[in-house]
Amino acid sequence: MENRLQQRPDPVLQNEPFAMQNARVTDAFWREKMRLVRNTVLPHQWKLLNDAVPGAAKSYCIHNFRAAAKATARRKNGQEAAPHYTDRGFEVLPDEPDAPLPDRFYGFVFQDSDLYKWLEAVAYALADEPNEALEAQADAAIDLVCQAQQADGYLDTYYILNGLDGAFTNLKDHHELYCFGHLAEAAVAYAQVTGKTKLLEATCRWADLLDARFSDSPDGCQGYPGHPEAELALFRLFAATGCARYRDLALRFLNRRGQRPYYFDKERGCTPAAPEEPRYIYYQAHLPVREQHEAVGHAVRAMYLYSGMADAARLTGDETLLGACRVLFEDVTARKMYVTGGVGSTADGEAFTFVYDLPNDTAYAETCAAAGLVFFARRMLQIEPRAAYADVMERVLYNGLLSGMSADGKRFFYVNPLEVDPAACTGDPRKRHVHPARQAWFGCACCPPNLARVIGSVGQYAWTKTQDTLFVHLHIGGEVLLQTRSGESHVLMESEFPWEGNFSVRFPDGCGDIFTLAVRIPAWCAGQYTVEGAENAKRWVRDGYLYLQKAWSVQDALQFNFAMHPQFVRSNARVRENIGKVALVRGPLVYCMEEADNGEALHLCTLDTAAEIDVSWETLLPHTRVPVLTASGFRICSPEAAPPLYAPAVPPKRENARYRFIPYYLWANRTAGEMQVWTRAEGNTGFAGEKKC
Numbered sequence: 001m002e003n004r005l006q007q008r009p010d011p012v013l014q015n016e017p018f019a020m021q022n023a024r025v026t027d028a029f030w031r032e033k034m035r036l037v038r039n040t041v042l043p044h045q046w047k048l049l050n051d052a053v054p055g056a057a058k059s060y061c062i063h064n065f066r067a068a069a070k071a072t073a074r075r076k077n078g079q080e081a082a083p084h085y086t087d088r089g090f091e092v093l094p095d096e097p098d099a100p101l102p103d104r105f106y107g108f109v110f111q112d113s114d115l116y117k118w119l120e121a122v123a124y125a126l127a128d129e130p131n132e133a134l135e136a137q138a139d140a141a142i143d144l145v146c147q148a149q150q151a152d153g154y155l156d157t158y159y160i161l162n163g164l165d166g167a168f169t170n171l172k173d174h175h176e177l178y179c180f181g182h183l184a185e186a187a188v189a190y191a192q193v194t195g196k197t198k199l200l201e202a203t204c205r206w207a208d209l210l211d212a213r214f215s216d217s218p219d220g221c222q223g224y225p226g227h228p229e230a231e232l233a234l235f236r237l238f239a240a241t242g243c244a245r246y247r248d249l250a251l252r253f254l255n256r257r258g259q260r261p262y263y264f265d266k267e268r269g270c271t272p273a274a275p276e277e278p279r280y281i282y283y284q285a286h287l288p289v290r291e292q293h294e295a296v297g298h299a300v301r302a303m304y305l306y307s308g309m310a311d312a313a314r315l316t317g318d319e320t321l322l323g324a325c326r327v328l329f330e331d332v333t334a335r336k337m338y339v340t341g342g343v344g345s346t347a348d349g350e351a352f353t354f355v356y357d358l359p360n361d362t363a364y365a366e367t368c369a370a371a372g373l374v375f376f377a378r379r380m381l382q383i384e385p386r387a388a389y390a391d392v393m394e395r396v397l398y399n400g401l402l403s404g405m406s407a408d409g410k411r412f413f414y415v416n417p418l419e420v421d422p423a424a425c426t427g428d429p430r431k432r433h434v435h436p437a438r439q440a441w442f443g444c445a446c447c448p449p450n451l452a453r454v455i456g457s458v459g460q461y462a463w464t465k466t467q468d469t470l471f472v473h474l475h476i477g478g479e480v481l482l483q484t485r486s487g488e489s490h491v492l493m494e495s496e497f498p499w500e501g502n503f504s505v506r507f508p509d510g511c512g513d514i515f516t517l518a519v520r521i522p523a524w525c526a527g528q529y530t531v532e533g534a535e536n537a538k539r540w541v542r543d544g545y546l547y548l549q550k551a552w553s554v555q556d557a558l559q560f561n562f563a564m565h566p567q568f569v570r571s572n573a574r575v576r577e578n579i580g581k582v583a584l585v586r587g588p589l590v591y592c593m594e595e596a597d598n599g600e601a602l603h604l605c606t607l608d609t610a611a612e613i614d615v616s617w618e619t620l621l622p623h624t625r626v627p628v629l630t631a632s633g634f635r636i637c638s639p640e641a642a643p644p645l646y647a648p649a650v651p652p653k654r655e656n657a658r659y660r661f662i663p664y665y666l667w668a669n670r671t672a673g674e675m676q677v678w679t680r681a682e683g684n685t686g687f688a689g690e691k692k693c
């Protein structure tokens, strides 16, 4: 296995994240989140995967692996023929939740992926700080995974337990290839961090089987994943192992997608009445990838697919594919993304709808989709470092992604709405997917471990490097080790983000070579920034990055300050939901108002955008001291006198009011209650129509 894990100097892999051991996050904000993941989230999730948290939804994940390991052992000993496959459905639950039969598969068909995402997050935690107990727990889990693997490399507990004769017969709805992808990501991360290759070897055996099974030969399966993930994971496996077959398998999956006749039709044995109509939009298989120019369908599938497409475009130089990626990124982020970075406007199919359709109270904005947009943006940055990609990445990370986890790391949101009325969550069937409080766990638990692995690897998104340039996409404190032509050089970064706009860079080793530091200028500072210490550097701005070039010495110290004023923002006027409303932001953070601070009936609130916004540091939660914003406005006096429901339109009585806003990602950490991001406003709400056209 000595060639399984290697650092390859490949010119097409030029703009890359740092190896985990060469990039350490020291940032106060993110370290606290990483500590939470390491000390609370991961142990808690381990219990949940083992169904050991009373009152939480059952996972059955470890149960399934244990059952599969026993089945595999029996099979290897020739003791038992494989059971005949019967369709058990997308989710199977035991008759008695606390008494699952020991040899049965339970949960969703993709339950294996929860353990793989947990293992990947463990790898990142171990990279940050050694932890013998956690590593031993992960090693034991890896042993269990390997015990479940079949002699030929096959590894999916659903089919191991329900009948291997059914393997690869439902690529559309079952998730063998999706689970493989998460296994591959975990295996690469775990091997790179710990040097242990047991899981990577198992993954490569599984990948080798897939490579043979999904070959282009006449007897090869011409299918592709119903839920993208294997593609980006195979590219990652290729980067880690250098095995080109894994890259080529990913390219085959991408190139087959959406071709006619649809593979999923053939798989289902159906003949469509209107074969010319695009179908399989939910699966992101409606069109060939190079012909996809609109973000439609299931949002998480879209984000994972686009991430794989971007990898492919970078690795192959395919301009048509890159063009599709650019258009899709634009369509998502300029027309279909919430101000929090959330994507997916409807619960129906967990999907995109149409342009500028961004309802706040029925939003889906799944945490996994937010993670997927971060993956996509970072991959686009690797191809072309443009601040527009990193601005989106920052928006998602600090808002719509972090909102997925409670401040104590024990409860999670799957859906991240921008407006909540708890009464509507139970009283309105259209809002049943919206919860006013985070949940302990989910039967479909894709989001919590996804969040854990993104937080743990935030350094992989903050910085990338080429041979002569260090890109700072996110202003996160950290230490990276650069390989320069004359040797190694550390770069230290300190940051007060997201609370203040100060960011500094030092070069403790000096650097004999001329070297370029490229620091993103955030869009939210509107060009208001200063940089000290760069007087002797060659300097230029390109695509939203400030490039500073010189032979840096130990005496060099760069101090950036990006203006971080609170400001009201408006939506494009075509967003019907937000007309006449504003959101409050400060730097990378979107703010919201909660019932806990502002009383009930938040819809009665109006902001005066001409008034000053005050910033005050407050201890919002134990150990959580943050800038709270206070704005002035009016409040319609409530409740109005009982009936009538309708009356002549005279202005309602209203009183002056002060409103408190907290960072959106911290909402629902106190008492359950109403929340809203967008608030009606008077004064200058920024709409051209308010001036004389």
Ligand SMILES: [Zn+2]
Pocket (backbone or CB within 6 Å): 366, 367, 368, 369, 414, 445, 446, 447, 448, 450
């Ligand atoms: Zn999810």
